[in-house]
Amino acid sequence: MHCPICSGRATGKVGVEQYYCWDCCVEFRIDKEGVRIFDVNEDGSLVDFDPNNELVY
Numbered sequence: 001m002h003c004p005i006c007s008g009r010a011t012g013k014v015g016v017e018q019y020y021c022w023d024c025c026v027e028f029r030i031d032k033e034g035v036r037i038f039d040v041n042e043d044g045s046l047v048d049f050d051p052n053n054e055l056v057y
Contacts, residue, residue: 004028004035005049 001011001019008023018029020040027038027046037049 004037 003021
């Protein structure tokens, strides 16, 4: 599984069709609508990924 943000392969499954990238620290979910990407807050909650607030990989 490749990360949709950095294309890295350091990903791991954390739930049903849900993955975490250890390279860029985002979580992503694959469903019938496509790929949804989330940032992980310090408290572990997920927020929608905002590419305008991220570094370019």
